[in-house]
Amino acid sequence: MKTPKILDQVPISEISHLKASANYTLLFDKENNQHISAYSLKYFAQLLVNQPFIRLDRSTLVRHSFIKKVGEANTVLLQNNQLINLPRRKIKVLNQELSLIA
Structure with missing residues (x-):
């Protein structure tokens, strides 16, 4: 699988989440x-399959360690308060x- 050039600028270990x-x-x-x-x-989801990322919905892929809290109102709070x-x-x-x- 071809590696996108953006990953030369931003290492996978520094990525907190991806949004479509x-x-x-x-x-x-x-x-x-x-x-x-x-x-x-979809391409990034296939590329990061062995990395600690989870697909929350159709448009969001988040690193496990970046999840701060799973709320009761069907929300996820990230460490950047998003x-x-x-x-x-x-x-x-x-x-x-x-x-x-x-």
Whole structure:
């Protein structure tokens, strides 16, 4: 699998989360700087399959360690205080995955 050039600028270990934007992907690093890639989120999901990332919904991929709290109102709070709505069917899966890590 071809590695996107953006990963030369932003190492995988520095990526906090990825967000889909049409046919592009927005990569956010730990300082919340935004980088854009012409590769789709699906491509990054396949590339990062062995990394500690979880797909929260169709448009968001988050590093496990960057999740601060899973809220009761179907939301996930990230360490940069960003809220992401979580589909109901993903709540149980996310809680199980986070408990395996902790």
